Amino acid sequence: MDVDIINEDENPMLHRTDVRFQVIHEDATPSRLSVRDSLAAKLNKDAEEVVIRKLDTKYGMRKTVGSAKVYETPADAMDVEQDHMLERNKITADGDEAEEEAEEA
Numbered sequence: 001m002d003v004d005i006i007n008e009d010e011n012p013m014l015h016r017t018d019v020r021f022q023v024i025h026e027d028a029t030p031s032r033l034s035v036r037d038s039l040a041a042k043l044n045k046d047a048e049e050v051v052i053r054k055l056d057t058k059y060g061m062r063k064t065v066g067s068a069k070v071y072e073t074p075a076d077a078m079d080v081e082q083d084h085m086l087e088r089n090k091i092t093a094d095g096d097e098a099e100e101e102a103e104e105a
Contacts, residue, residue, distance in 0.1 A: 001025045003038045006065075015076040016069050019043075023064040029057045030064070036089060039068055048074035051081055051089050 007020040023035055030038075032052050040047040055066040071077040078086060078093055086092075 001030055001038055003042050014080050015072040019068045019070055021066055025062055033090060043070060045070055048091055049077060051077055051085055
């Protein structure tokens with residue numbers, strides 16, 4: 001799987017970069033999580049900071065075009081993104097839940 005960046009737009013108000021990318025793949029359309037991991041590696045970011053918004057593959061093509069939001073920190077992603085997008089990208093608030101449990105004890 002080969003990931004190429006098409007366009008990057010900075011969005012300093014939301015602490016993120018909006019990225020359009022293209023994935024060339026040999027087999028079926030890759031999963032959202034594998035694309036997220038490959039894009040994060042290409043951008044030298046942690047996978048928890050990358051939210052894949054859209055993947056579009058034309059029938060019979062081996063090319064997928066997508067869009068993603070790349071945040072400065074995972075906390076920024078959890079503050080801005082909708083819950084269903086966080087679930088799709090497997091971004092969890094493990095640290096937040098541990099802190100809340102410690103405060104209750």
